[in-house]
Amino acid sequence: MQFVECTCGEKILVVPDVAAMSMAVKNHLGDHKDADEQFLIAQIFEAASTQTQS
Numbered sequence: 615m616q617f618v619e620c621t622c623g624e625k626i627l628v629v630p631d632v633a634a635m636s637m638a639v640k641n642h643l644g645d646h647k648d649a650d651e652q653f654l655i656a657q658i659f660e661a662a663s664t665q666t667q668s
């Protein structure tokens with residue numbers, strides 16, 4: 615399993631489901647108001663693009 619780490623240290627699980635990822639980011643923004651949403655999204659895309667298909 616692959617995670618992205620927010621600047622606050624929170625880990626968000628990367629799943630191959632755009633809606634679920636979007637929800638996870640929104641949930642984290644609820645907990646961490648100053649989270650950098652663009653940074654998180656960029657990290658998620660990078661993680662997803664390197665994820666091996668098996």
Ligand SMILES: [Zn+2]
Nearest residue numbers: 620622646649
């Ligand atoms: Zn955070």
